[in-house]
Amino acid sequence: MPKAELHVHIEGTLEPGLAFALARRNGISLPYADEAALKAAYAFDSLQSFLDLYYACADVLRTREDFRDLMLAYLERAAADGVIHAEIFFDPQTHTARGIPFRTVLEGLEDGLAEGARRWGIGGRLILCFLRHLSEDECLAALDEAEPFIGRIHGFGLDSSERGHPPSKFARLFARCRALGKPVVAHAGEEGPPAYITEALDILGARRIDHGVRAVDDPAVLARLAREGVALTVCPLSNTRLCVFAEMSEHSLPQLLAAGARVTLNSDDPAYFGGYLNDNIRAVQAAFAFDAATWYRLARNSFEASFVTDAEKAGLIGRLDSFFAAAGVYPPVV
Ligand code: HPA
Ligand SMILES: [Zn+2]
Numbered sequence: 001m002p003k004a005e006l007h008v009h010i011e012g013t014l015e016p017g018l019a020f021a022l023a024r025r026n027g028i029s030l031p032y033a034d035e036a037a038l039k040a041a042y043a044f045d046s047l048q049s050f051l052d053l054y055y056a057c058a059d060v061l062r063t064r065e066d067f068r069d070l071m072l073a074y075l076e077r078a079a080a081d082g083v084i085h086a087e088i089f090f091d092p093q094t095h096t097a098r099g100i101p102f103r104t105v106l107e108g109l110e111d112g113l114a115e116g117a118r119r120w121g122i123g124g125r126l127i128l129c130f131l132r133h134l135s136e137d138e139c140l141a142a143l144d145e146a147e148p149f150i151g152r153i154h155g156f157g158l159d160s161s162e163r164g165h166p167p168s169k170f171a172r173l174f175a176r177c178r179a180l181g182k183p184v185v186a187h188a189g190e191e192g193p194p195a196y197i198t199e200a201l202d203i204l205g206a207r208r209i210d211h212g213v214r215a216v217d218d219p220a221v222l223a224r225l226a227r228e229g230v231a232l233t234v235c236p237l238s239n240t241r242l243c244v245f246a247e248m249s250e251h252s253l254p255q256l257l258a259a260g261a262r263v264t265l266n267s268d269d270p271a272y273f274g275g276y277l278n279d280n281i282r283a284v285q286a287a288f289a290f291d292a293a294t295w296y297r298l299a300r301n302s303f304e305a306s307f308v309t310d311a312e313k314a315g316l317i318g319r320l321d322s323f324f325a326a327a328g329v330y331p332p333v334v
Helices: 016-025 035-040 047-060 064-080 092-096 102-120 136-152 167-179 194-202 213-217 219-228 236-241 253-258 277-288 292-304 310-326
Strands: 003-009 083-090 123-131 155-159 185-188 208-211 231-234 262-265
Touching (some): 003 292, 016 064, 064 083, 083 155, 092 102, 092 123, 102 136, 123 136, 155 167, 167 185, 185 194, 194 208, 194 213, 208 213, 213 219, 236 277, 262 277
Parallel strands (some): 003 083, 083 123, 123 155, 155 185
């Protein structure tokens, strides 16, 4: 099924095999004996327990070529899953803090995007995420560094440790992002309360909410999301791996859909959470057995919620419709 992926962190696509290959290439050592030992560390009990490992592994990314190879490996997997458009997060502060120039990160990722478009016809854009565990002034300095490259950045986001770092901490930062004419998104309501979703909308001007699965804890917030057509980029395997929900069968996805929220499905950090987008779809289907119309709706939402022109959206949705027509289940109920 053709679809867009709107919530994937490029650093979270670093597979153990590539991590060790890059460590060797750069003459550095990872604090794990081998790939199996690294994989064994993928037992998380919270967002923070994952983030500690995610930031540690990112240390193997040093050169423009490393970032290119990382991007290309993700795009190959995504294209194989039917992703035809991806809006991909990157965390420049994770790299600039280690002395890697912003330009090296950006140009390496762009090299990968260009090669991926040539090889697989997949369209990719970059969304710069700020790390919310850092201060707003540090994030403003990161924005200063990015500004000379603004034409190459598709939008801005907010990620990292949610609890204790509400969206309101970044009001000035996101006002500047919006003034630059870029769409903004924010992680909210993953581990944090529904109030963080409201802050992301009202204070940051977020156009999509990343995760947002805790909206079900506040009926007013959930009703608002549905009424305003705010897209939620839901990441089912991430949520179960990070113990946001104990089991897939307990995920709030059916409640979000039933309330009329504009849900999309995504992989978040596929190297760490047990799968790429189709693995997420299979896990959801195993738990909830959605019908074809629901799958059409989810895929269509991914295109409608993307930050591309209306003409580009129409082209992407046309490819989805052709797929459903060929499968003989068209026109689906929308
Ligand atoms: O799921 C996430 N939440 C917050 N920050 C992140 N950074 C990578 N993945 C995530
Ligand atoms: Zn995320």
